[in-house]
Amino acid sequence: MEIPRPQTGGRFVRRIADRLAGAPENASRVWEGIQLARHQERPYTLDYIARLCTDFEELHGDRLFGDDPALVCGIGRYHDEPVAIIGQQKGRDTHERTYRNFGMPSPEGYRKAMRVMALAERLEIPLVTLIDTPGAFPGAGAEQRGQGSAISHSIRTMSRLRVPTVAVIIGEGSSGGALAIGVADRVLMLENATYSVISPEGAAAILWRDAGKARLAAAAFRPTAANCYRWGVVDAVVPEPKGGAHRDPDEAARLVDGYLTRALRELRALPSGERRRLRAERFRRLGPFREIPPDAAALAAGRGEPTSARSDLPNA
Amino acid sequence: MEIPRPQTGGRFVRRIADRLAGAPENASRVWEGIQLARHQERPYTLDYIARLCTDFEELHGDRLFGDDPALVCGIGRYHDEPVAIIGQQKGRDTHERTYRNFGMPSPEGYRKAMRVMALAERLEIPLVTLIDTPGAFPGAGAEQRGQGSAISHSIRTMSRLRVPTVAVIIGEGSSGGALAIGVADRVLMLENATYSVISPEGAAAILWRDAGKARLAAAAFRPTAANCYRWGVVDAVVPEPKGGAHRDPDEAARLVDGYLTRALRELRALPSGERRRLRAERFRRLGPFREIPPDAAALAAGRGEPTSARSDLPNA
Amino acid sequence: MNRVNVSIDRLRQLAHRAEHRPARIPADERSCPRCESHYSAEEMRRNFRVCPACGHHFPAGAHDRLDQLAGPGGWTELWPGLRAADPLGFYDLKAYSDRAQDAEAQTGLGEAIVCAELEVRGRPAVAAIMDFAFMGGSMGAVVGEKLARACDHAAGRALPLLIVTASGGARMQEGVLALMQMAKSVIALDGLAEAGQPVIVVLAHPTTGGVWASFASLGDVIYAEPGALIAFSGPRVIEQTTREKLAPDFGKAELQLHNGQVDAVVDRREMPERIARVLGILHRPQRQQPPGAPGPVQWAQEGAGRAARAAQSIPGLSRRLVDRIRPGHDGDGS
Amino acid sequence: MNRVNVSIDRLRQLAHRAEHRPARIPADERSCPRCESHYSAEEMRRNFRVCPACGHHFPAGAHDRLDQLAGPGGWTELWPGLRAADPLGFYDLKAYSDRAQDAEAQTGLGEAIVCAELEVRGRPAVAAIMDFAFMGGSMGAVVGEKLARACDHAAGRALPLLIVTASGGARMQEGVLALMQMAKSVIALDGLAEAGQPVIVVLAHPTTGGVWASFASLGDVIYAEPGALIAFSGPRVIEQTTREKLAPDFGKAELQLHNGQVDAVVDRREMPERIARVLGILHRPQRQQPPGAPGPVQWAQEGAGRAARAAQSIPGLSRRLVDRIRPGHDGDGS
Numbered sequence A, B: 001m002e003i004p005r006p007q008t009g010g011r012f013v014r015r016i017a018d019r020l021a022g023a024p025e026n027a028s029r030v031w032e033g034i035q036l037a038r039h040q041e042r043p044y045t046l047d048y049i050a051r052l053c054t055d056f057e058e059l060h061g062d063r064l065f066g067d068d069p070a071l072v073c074g075i076g077r078y079h080d081e082p083v084a085i086i087g088q089q090k091g092r093d094t095h096e097r098t099y100r101n102f103g104m105p106s107p108e109g110y111r112k113a114m115r116v117m118a119l120a121e122r123l124e125i126p127l128v129t130l131i132d133t134p135g136a137f138p139g140a141g142a143e144q145r146g147q148g149s150a151i152s153h154s155i156r157t158m159s160r161l162r163v164p165t166v167a168v169i170i171g172e173g174s175s176g177g178a179l180a181i182g183v184a185d186r187v188l189m190l191e192n193a194t195y196s197v198i199s200p201e202g203a204a205a206i207l208w209r210d211a212g213k214a215r216l217a218a219a220a221f222r223p224t225a226a227n228c229y230r231w232g233v234v235d236a237v238v239p240e241p242k243g244g245a246h247r248d249p250d251e252a253a254r255l256v257d258g259y260l261t262r263a264l265r266e267l268r269a270l271p272s273g274e275r276r277r278l279r280a281e282r283f284r285r286l287g288p289f290r291e292i293p294p295d296a297a298a299l300a301a302g303r304g305e306p307t308s309a310r311s312d313l314p315n316a
Numbered sequence C, D: 001m002n003r004v005n006v007s008i009d010r011l012r013q014l015a016h017r018a019e020h021r022p023a024r025i026p027a028d029e030r031s032c033p034r035c036e037s038h039y040s041a042e043e044m045r046r047n048f049r050v051c052p053a054c055g056h057h058f059p060a061g062a063h064d065r066l067d068q069l070a071g072p073g074g075w076t077e078l079w080p081g082l083r084a085a086d087p088l089g090f091y092d093l094k095a096y097s098d099r100a101q102d103a104e105a106q107t108g109l110g111e112a113i114v115c116a117e118l119e120v121r122g123r124p125a126v127a128a129i130m131d132f133a134f135m136g137g138s139m140g141a142v143v144g145e146k147l148a149r150a151c152d153h154a155a156g157r158a159l160p161l162l163i164v165t166a167s168g169g170a171r172m173q174e175g176v177l178a179l180m181q182m183a184k185s186v187i188a189l190d191g192l193a194e195a196g197q198p199v200i201v202v203l204a205h206p207t208t209g210g211v212w213a214s215f216a217s218l219g220d221v222i223y224a225e226p227g228a229l230i231a232f233s234g235p236r237v238i239e240q241t242t243r244e245k246l247a248p249d250f251g252k253a254e255l256q257l258h259n260g261q262v263d264a265v266v267d268r269r270e271m272p273e274r275i276a277r278v279l280g281i282l283h284r285p286q287r288q289q290p291p292g293a294p295g296p297v298q299w300a301q302e303g304a305g306r307a308a309r310a311a312q313s314i315p316g317l318s319r320r321l322v323d324r325i326r327p328g329h330d331g332d333g334s
């Protein structure tokens, strides 16, 4: 059964995506894109919220342990309807960067996010997430307080929602720290944003054993919007103003607004149980693999010995 | 509409309760009961679990911050059916008392309990709670990590369950720290157990401004099983072996077993949505009040001034 | 009206006191404990009982707060006739029944909570406001019942619920039945939750014990007033039990914000604006409940019916207990 | 069978290696790194690859673990034919396709996870066992798909699911599509949750990154092997990023028990007993699914159907990508 691709974004986006996809991808092109995604004048979560919402009330605290300024959560008025918003927030100057922990959330951030997801579910208001993070915070305290379980529970909570959910990758989307708020009905991605399993620096340190090989890693990962669209990871690519979103944040927000409105309109038309089911299907489809014939597989798996030969094991 | 009293416990229990209720209550009688409820040889949660379950697996950790030995949670095999069990655990010797924090749970305890409640709900297995605590732990760290919200969320989580739930007050049931695991379909109470809004010592310190007046406070609260039954707070009084449960823990467990089995059998017969609804009704009925005629009330409320006279307030 | 003539004098007395109370501000409170500025009662009232010089938040009564929130539109009290029973015949240094009566005389309130319908800057809502002056804002069966009715009322009319808390916790004089109000209030709030209406809680000084550990910590949005003590166990209990030396800001609103327990610390003077903003964000055209759907509305009707029957069975204002615990016992009749 | 003759030599080669591998214990592991005792490979195997002297847990392969859990009853592998695609045409120091092929040759495994049906001391279950030896136990699309099928299979047969993890996290060579497997596995697990079947997770050394931050931390019961490193970020990353000096027991199973992240630290030799106990406690007569109920079972059938169609379009064992991303592109045919 072929499940039809969601049509969010329409012809225009697909045109953009195809144009980008057609362009030759070399290391330096991809690297330039990454620099745009990280540009310090690029609009951040709060910049979009200020432009998209006529009113916004930030909510604080996970009701468990603390409040995490790296993950902004709240409720806002969007096109005269309530909406819940969750997004990582980077900082522009040194002080804010420290305060926002460079947009790297701690477990408290994801737990606050889950609280706001539950709120959205209960009040039946759509959820919009804005993804912009180098990853979840790698710190001893964060580990101690269950960074892994915070992320997994956030993924689960978001995947279970019955309200319409849209994720927008506005800048850098790296690792589980990004995906934790990315399990949405529709995933949109800005033209110059990146979405990747790990930052290029991280990958280079591990795969090339040399963090300096980040450009090479970037070229290998090709974490661009065009590729993410081709792979089915995102449903639409949102064009940016010429030269990048930082050249004209208002126009960037206007463009996001258009795609977001369209996505929410489509999603509102679906019955609520249906959204959850389709979302599950969407994510279960992702990731290609091969399947070889069973007899060949059995050989390849190397299982010749009858298991009964192992009856000398102590749990026999 | 008169909602019929649940019949758990049957005629025998009501007889017991009536016998006890008929007895004159004086300070020293009530005080003796409290001493029995706190007797250090009295069977604790783990003593009951060992006798009621043929197999028990303790679960640890709230997946958030830590594990709390003051609140024991796990799954057990009870009459050849799975059951989830949650109960405060006091300690018998100094070492264990310290380890168990005298049966005073921290937020982590209640959050572990909520995890196990969710597990019971998901796997559709009944939940049994065993209440025995002087109260939730009063500590700066516990407050910092949201002792209040841990208790309120535990109450909410338990009240929402669709599986059969039975709470048994086996010893001391004091304050919100006890109620946090007490919002059950059926609440049973051992003959010499106590259930109260605060410990007698705490009440004496506040009301009489003298912690030494605990006997007086006990007499005023009358936190006995008979009274709790009369007030509708518990559904059945479980008789104890002569002289108290500590005289014959095996027999005490056998008596608990009988009542518990009967309660679970009754509850299993109900449709699952019905349990939640009846549980809500049960707790909403508790607590008598008076209602005086509206005109008299209006006078007593002292609202004469027209509120429009207040238009000088800044939010006008 | 011969049913009420027994205690009509008492009522007159109460009404008289209520009219002549000095806007309920004790004289000593007019001087700010923090900056020692002095203000007239009227200045205090106009400034929402916040010190204009240093921002210190003085205690505020339920009626003051309703006036502040509702502004010129005013408010209509709901269920003013609920009064405490005395199921335990409780006596500490004084009989509970006398205590409750004295509290009523002193505060002009029937109980530690006042429910009302109002509009906050044009946003309609149901409000449940606690008053610390009435027996330390303690939660007994009446507080539980009024909260439950407020939830049902809000659910039935598709209105949001505003709660302001100021409480030492459960009302000890009602014993274990007061403890049960924690469950009752949480369950009632959950009914409103199912109706999809938001609950905004404002924590005033102090919010402790069983109130903090039940409905107060379950608001969708939780604001705290500056300097409010928010804790399950009070500082004295903690110091006595654990011999910890607590920091001076223990449990204060500002620290609880840091601890992730509240959404914001909001100055009382900005509270109506802030609440109206949230209600505005969450506002939607009123949703229709499917006809005949079993919902919290039935609760409200049932509850009201029960209460009406109970009220009829009470001769006048006698403090005879409506013993709803023992079926078949329905008062003495008359 | 001319469809497979292209690479039959390669298969023979693999099969030969698999038969002659020395029970998959590298020579240097036979000497305990903690207490320096020496053991024969056979002794090690009989002792579940745990040092009999000091209890040190050596790495164990997926097949070893299946043998340990299943005992003499044996186990039947599920979906052995799934192989990684190379959607990015990824190349670091080596091409991904070569890496995967080498891993298969070295380990005798088709992927970093092996799924099987088995009985643990008489308790039937579906097992999904990761193997760190296959590319660091990393999670790519095949791990995600096998986990999803295992969940569906368990739900359809009303069987519990056992998972053993040993993984460095998401498989970087599959880029952002590997990241998506975190969502896929969590969603699949949730389908099983709705079917009311328990999930037991055993965390082996190491369980880190995207595996710990997805299905591994969502078991109903989570056991950890002694000394296993359990973390989202590894110690090196943390030390480099924050310049914190980590304690030597950072992220270790024993500390994670203290942190409330796992239910118990269980010796591998006791694991079958312990798991069987939990399965025994939770055992119930098999529940019937209402006929025609839309459930996870349909997932399984759909998935299998898709996979079968995909497999048909692949000529032999060539590493041509089943590009399920671009609809309409269904391989080259033959």
Ligand SMILES: [Zn+2]
Residues within 6 Å of the ligand: C032, C033, C034, C035, C036, C037, C051, C052, C053, C054, C055, C056
């Ligand atoms: Zn002042």
Ligand SMILES: [Zn+2]
Residues within 6 Å of the ligand: D032, D033, D034, D035, D036, D037, D051, D052, D053, D054, D055, D056
């Ligand atoms: Zn050794």
